[in-house]
Amino acid sequence: xxxxxxxxxxxxxPEDVRGKLQQGIERVLKSKCGNIMTSDIWGKRHFSYKxxxxxxxxxxxxxxxxxxxxxxxxxxxxxxxxxxxxxxxxGREK
Numbered sequence: 323x324x325x326x327x328x329x330x331x332x333x334x335x336p337e338d339v340r341g342k343l344q345q346g347i348e349r350v351l352k353s354k355c356g357n358i359m360t361s362d363i364w365g366k367r368h369f370s371y372k373x374x375x376x377x378x379x380x381x382x383x384x385x386x387x388x389x390x391x392x393x394x395x396x397x398x399x400x401x402x403x404x405x406x407x408x409x410x411x412x413g414r415e416k
Contacts, residue, residue, distance in 0.1 A: 323388065323390045325411050325414060326383065327384040327409065328410050328412075329381070329382045329384075330373070330380065331343060331344075331405055332376060333366055343406070346403065348361075350400055351384065351386060353399075354388065355389055355392060356392070357387040361384050362382070362383040363382055363383075364381035365380060366379070367380075374407050385414075
């Protein structure tokens with residue numbers, strides 16, 4: 323099934339740390355038979371309200387193909403990443 327992942331990382335991570343974090347997120351997404359079709363890095367954006375003490379965040383977007391039965395495990399693993407402020411995975415229309 324096709325999904326879209328939107329993640330917001332902490333804004334002031336050094337470039338090398340942010341790169342490793344993105345690789346970790348991609349590894350989690352691929353670990354459960356997932357396929358990343360496209361990625362789009364939006365960069366740093368200002369929030370309209372504070373989120374976990376931050377006024378801005380670093381946005382990343384992935385278009386995915388993941389078996390529906392693996393989605394819950396992926397979300398559980400992503401919740402353990404402390405530098406990932408927030409994420410959402412939504413299904414895309416066929």
